[in-house]
Amino acid sequence: MSQHLNRSRAGYGRVLLPGVFLCVLSAEVSTAQLDDAYLFHDSHFHLTNYVQKGTDIRDYLAIMGDKIGRSTLFGIPLQQTWSHENSGDFAPTYYLQSDAPLYYYSFTDAYIAMAYRSLTPEQQQRLDPMITGFNPADMYGVDHIRRVLETFPGVFTGIGEFTIHKEFVSSKVAGEIASLADPALDRILDFAAEVGLVVILHSDIDMPFAKVNEEPVFLSQMKLLLRRHPKATIIWAHTGLGRVVHPVQVQAVAGSAERDANHLEIISGMIEDPTLRHVYFDISWDEVAKYAVSSPEVERRTAAAFNKYSDRFLFGTDNVAPQDQATQLRVFHMWDPVFARLTPAASRAIRKGNYERLFDAARQRVRAWEKANVK
Numbered sequence: 001m002s003q004h005l006n007r008s009r010a011g012y013g014r015v016l017l018p019g020v021f022l023c024v025l026s027a028e029v030s031t032a033q034l035d036d037a038y039l040f041h042d043s044h045f046h047l048t049n050y051v052q053k054g055t056d057i058r059d060y061l062a063i064m065g066d067k068i069g070r071s072t073l074f075g076i077p078l079q080q081t082w083s084h085e086n087s088g089d090f091a092p093t094y095y096l097q098s099d100a101p102l103y104y105y106s107f108t109d110a111y112i113a114m115a116y117r118s119l120t121p122e123q124q125q126r127l128d129p130m131i132t133g134f135n136p137a138d139m140y141g142v143d144h145i146r147r148v149l150e151t152f153p154g155v156f157t158g159i160g161e162f163t164i165h166k167e168f169v170s171s172k173v174a175g176e177i178a179s180l181a182d183p184a185l186d187r188i189l190d191f192a193a194e195v196g197l198v199v200i201l202h203s204d205i206d207m208p209f210a211k212v213n214e215e216p217v218f219l220s221q222m223k224l225l226l227r228r229h230p231k232a233t234i235i236w237a238h239t240g241l242g243r244v245v246h247p248v249q250v251q252a253v254a255g256s257a258e259r260d261a262n263h264l265e266i267i268s269g270m271i272e273d274p275t276l277r278h279v280y281f282d283i284s285w286d287e288v289a290k291y292a293v294s295s296p297e298v299e300r301r302t303a304a305a306f307n308k309y310s311d312r313f314l315f316g317t318d319n320v321a322p323q324d325q326a327t328q329l330r331v332f333h334m335w336d337p338v339f340a341r342l343t344p345a346a347s348r349a350i351r352k353g354n355y356e357r358l359f360d361a362a363r364q365r366v367r368a369w370e371k372a373n374v375k
């Protein structure tokens with residue numbers, strides 16, 4: 001709470017005792033009003049890009065300003081190789097800009113931790129750093145996560161965004177290909193459940209350009225994985241969609257009891273499934289927003305699902321190293337037509353409430369685990 005005061009009343013925050021704050025506040029603006037003034041908390045934010053370059057963390061706090069209350073904080077655990085043989089003097093900064101491979105870049109976690117540690121306690125309160133620099137196809141991957149918690153206690157709230165199936169990316173990663181059935185991934189999710197780390201998992205629900213009337217190829221494997229880890233809090237990034245991983249319209253098998261289902265109905269079915277009540281969905285990335293606002297009918301159906309299951313969706317931007325606030329807010333306003341159809345309670349839950357509930361609980365659990373396990 002205090003950082004709001006610091007920002008809105010420069011120079012006050014640090015000298016006054018909490019009690020005095022509150023009476024000053026009640027005179028002018030209540031804390032709830034200040035908190036409620038924020039548009040959203042960003043459940044999916046990359047401070048650095050595919051070549052580990054990004055926004056200075058203080059510039060990011062300035063970009064958050066009085067619009068974004070809290071934010072996850074992670075890099076991208078994959079480095080795009082600049083192969084001179086491949087692209088000469090052209091330095092690629094994105095995975096679509098070169099055929100050269102991607103490789104796991106674990107130092108991203110130390111970079112994020114040190115940036116976070118350079119902030120004041122008030123500033124740190126607004127951020128939830130996440131561990132990403134591990135290889136999910138390596139049985140030793142989980143040891144990296146434990147090592148980061150032991151090296152930087154008091155910093156991280158969760159793991160991810162990390163990726164299993166991702167269009168244009170997975171096939172470029174050097175080494176073993178990650179899979180939803182890999183026991184290395186089960187070790188990672190077991191540990192996340194034990195420690196209380198929130199998990200943000202990117203895995204496409206389907207292959208690119210899939211036939212729209214067939215069951216998404218990775219859906220059943222994903223459900224099996226999620227059911228194997230009921231004690232972990234898992235956020236499925238982008239509800240499994242991507243740039244060319246489209247929402248499907250599955251036709252029921254003739255004569256079967258099932259009925260046609262579209263992407264929203266598949267997700268709603270997962271939400272209603274008692275074996276998946278530990279699973280949440282982030283709606284981040286403008287490539288996802290484009291589907292939801294593709295027609296008034298889709299907007300209406302999306303809003304109906306959000307109103308009905310408002311405790312299971314989290315807004316996020318999926319922005320990478322933005323340079324200004326307008327850029328950071330652009331994807332949020334793509335959702336305006338949908339948010340305009342939500343009840344105030346559903347809108348607040350998806351924009352902020354679910355973030356607060358999941359990430360506050362994780363902070364407490366991870367700190368407790370560190371207290372008990374980090375010498």
Ligand SMILES: [Zn+2]
Pocket residue numbers: 044046161318
């Ligand atoms: Zn992302």
